[in-house]
Amino acid sequence: MPPKGRIAVNEMYCKGCELCVNACPQHVIALAADRITAKGYHPAALVKEGCTGCAICSVVCPEAAITVWREAVRRVPA
Numbered sequence: 001m002p003p004k005g006r007i008a009v010n011e012m013y014c015k016g017c018e019l020c021v022n023a024c025p026q027h028v029i030a031l032a033a034d035r036i037t038a039k040g041y042h043p044a045a046l047v048k049e050g051c052t053g054c055a056i057c058s059v060v061c062p063e064a065a066i067t068v069w070r071e072a073v074r075r076v077p078a
């Protein structure tokens with residue numbers, strides 16, 4: 001089973017450039033068409049299940065606006 005992750009986008013910094021949208025290998029990020037930031041941009045947001053916490057979106061974001069969490073996998077001794 002792939003790892004589970006989630007992201008948080010700091011809308012104070014997001015400028016709606018879509019670099020994260022295009023970089024996400026799971027295609028789970030989109031610009032939120034129904035919201036506008038204080039600076040006038042549609043912010044990026046997680047729009048569906050499937051984030052693996054790979055952090056590629058965070059690496060490509062020029063504003064360092066994305067924080068990523070990945071669920072830890074606990075190994076059980078056999």
Ligand code: SF4
Pocket residue numbers: 005006007023024025026027028029050051052053054055056057058068
């Ligand atoms: S952490 Fe990876 S899978 Fe999750 S939204 Fe970012 S690029 Fe996509």
Ligand code: SF4
Pocket residue numbers: 009013014015016017018019020021043044060061062063064065066
């Ligand atoms: S890459 Fe960063 S600034 Fe660009 S849309 Fe994504 S979160 Fe916003």
